[in-house]
Amino acid sequence: MIKTDPELCLRCGGCVGVCPQDALSLSENGISCSEKCTSCRICVNFCPVGAIELDD
Amino acid sequence: MIDMKSYDVVIAGAGPAGSGAAIAAAKEGLRVLMVEKRQEIGSPKRCGEGLSRSSLERMGLEYDPVWARRPIIGTSVYAPNGKYVRYDGEDLGWVVERKIFDKWLAEKAADAGARVQARTEVSSVLKEDGIVSGVKLSSFGNSWDVKCRILIACDGVESKVSRMAGLNTTLKPTDLVAGFQYEMAGIEIDPDRIELYFGNEVAPGGYVWIFPKGERVANVGIGVRKPFARKTAKEYLDDWIRTKPGLKRGSVLEANSGGVPVGGLMENMVLDNFMAAGDAAHHVNPIHGGGISEAYVGGRIAGEVAAEAIREGDTSAAFLDRYNKRWWDERGKKLEKIFRLRQVAERLNDDELNWLAEYLSGEDLVNFSKSKGFGKLAKLLIKKPRLVTLARKLM
Ligand SMILES: Cc1cc2nc3c(=O)[nH]c(=O)nc-3n(C[C@H](O)[C@H](O)[C@H](O)COP(=O)(O)OP(=O)(O)OC[C@H]3O[C@@H](n4cnc5c(N)ncnc54)[C@H](O)[C@@H]3O)c2cc1C
Numbered sequence: 001m002i003k004t005d006p007e008l009c010l011r012c013g014g015c016v017g018v019c020p021q022d023a024l025s026l027s028e029n030g031i032s033c034s035e036k037c038t039s040c041r042i043c044v045n046f047c048p049v050g051a052i053e054l055d056d
Numbered sequence: 057m058i059d060m061k062s063y064d065v066v067i068a069g070a071g072p073a074g075s076g077a078a079i080a081a082a083k084e085g086l087r088v089l090m091v092e093k094r095q096e097i098g099s100p101k102r103c104g105e106g107l108s109r110s111s112l113e114r115m116g117l118e119y120d121p122v123w124a125r126r127p128i129i130g131t132s133v134y135a136p137n138g139k140y141v142r143y144d145g146e147d148l149g150w151v152v153e154r155k156i157f158d159k160w161l162a163e164k165a166a167d168a169g170a171r172v173q174a175r176t177e178v179s180s181v182l183k184e185d186g187i188v189s190g191v192k193l194s195s196f197g198n199s200w201d202v203k204c205r206i207l208i209a210c211d212g213v214e215s216k217v218s219r220m221a222g223l224n225t226t227l228k229p230t231d232l233v234a235g236f237q238y239e240m241a242g243i244e245i246d247p248d249r250i251e252l253y254f255g256n257e258v259a260p261g262g263y264v265w266i267f268p269k270g271e272r273v274a275n276v277g278i279g280v281r282k283p284f285a286r287k288t289a290k291e292y293l294d295d296w297i298r299t300k301p302g303l304k305r306g307s308v309l310e311a312n313s314g315g316v317p318v319g320g321l322m323e324n325m326v327l328d329n330f331m332a333a334g335d336a337a338h339h340v341n342p343i344h345g346g347g348i349s350e351a352y353v354g355g356r357i358a359g360e361v362a363a364e365a366i367r368e369g370d371t372s373a374a375f376l377d378r379y380n381k382r383w384w385d386e387r388g389k390k391l392e393k394i395f396r397l398r399q400v401a402e403r404l405n406d407d408e409l410n411w412l413a414e415y416l417s418g419e420d421l422v423n424f425s426k427s428k429g430f431g432k433l434a435k436l437l438i439k440k441p442r443l444v445t446l447a448r449k450l451m
Contacts, residue, residue, distance in 0.1 A: 010311065012102055012213075012315060013212065013213055013214040014213055014232060014313070014314055016213070016215075017213040017214050017215050017225075017226070017232065017315055017335075018226070018227050018315065019226070020226055022219050022226065042229050046229060046232060046234055046282065046315065047234070048234040048235060048288060048289035048313040048314070048315075049236065049288060049290045049313055050290065050291070
């Protein structure tokens, strides 16, 4: 699973589009991550502001 | 308000792709519903707001001063060593106010007869016997089902709606640019020209841009890409701005981030009763990341095909394949060629970029972005043994 820092996240949704498991979704409250997550780090590497980290 | 339980066409997302689809379908007399999950169409922007005159022409729309912040009369493209290539014209395009531009488009959709509803999300896709039959909407705490004959996913880079429908639109990490931008004020810029800065230290896999919106105000942004980037987009931009005396003491009016699809063009963008357009289907120019006009045109073609399908009573994937064909003829072939140019450009080191800047003109660069004139670049690359295989990609 991943967690996003709400202070950093600008809710752009790019990570959602690049998640190979379709595990992420974007709402006004930010990014949420589902059980489908395999901790592959693709979203972590993408994030333009470094708001995402693994949460295990 | 949404007063009907069924529409001919439901469109998810009210960006340029959604409005392009809504305008085209509503003009043909279809009952169209376009929903947008954000509370305000076009805001916050995920965009540098550059729109060329040729892009506006491609969209088939007329200039309107309501959305134009600044006319652009030139472009300067900087190589890593600071040498630049200029392109001058009278009226190359504009830096627009996206928040106004997107609403202006949505207003045209409403005028054409579409129902437009902000703060309303497609929360799931309904299916009957495995085939798309409608959507579940949620808005202000309410949730209800709406049936449709065709669903068009124009939901931008997130592209969840396509995946809910059963079309895999997931981007490869190398095909998604990480973008970050400040709208800055009180800065020293050339207010009439857009500036682009290239280099593997400055913006690996992308570039830095300055798009002026006034005498002393501009969008200053960056795109970078894995596997080339070693820091976040924001870190690259902050580091670059720190080296620019005219910018580093500027004010920040807005901060934006976003993902820009620069590849992953899809052979198939349809299912039974379903099409995808715009960023959701990766309709972006892969060399500069411009997607406003590509999204609108992709949406427009989808909207036109939706009208034909409903008129002829056949909304199967086999019928909607017309959309694939028309999009590939009108845009896809060109964008695919430009994608190959992207693959070449990202392999060039800074010395090679500096060297090319000696030989290429502004006109050449504009041609490249329109999939023309690749022969000249190939001839140059062939002179360097390391670049011969890259040159072949362009031929
Ligand atoms: C940093 C950056 C700079 C850029 N600069 C430029 C530029 O200068 N010029 C240019 O031409 N292009 C630029 N682009 C690209 C351009 O912004 C996009 O290509 C364009 O906005 C795509 O339009 P669209 O309609 O496909 O998607 P969007 O404009 O993203 O619209 C999609 C809409 O769908 C909504 N949505 C998502 N999910 C749902 C749902 N489930 N239900 C309802 N609504 C939903 C979203 O909220 C969004 O409003 C830039 C992009 C970025 C990130």
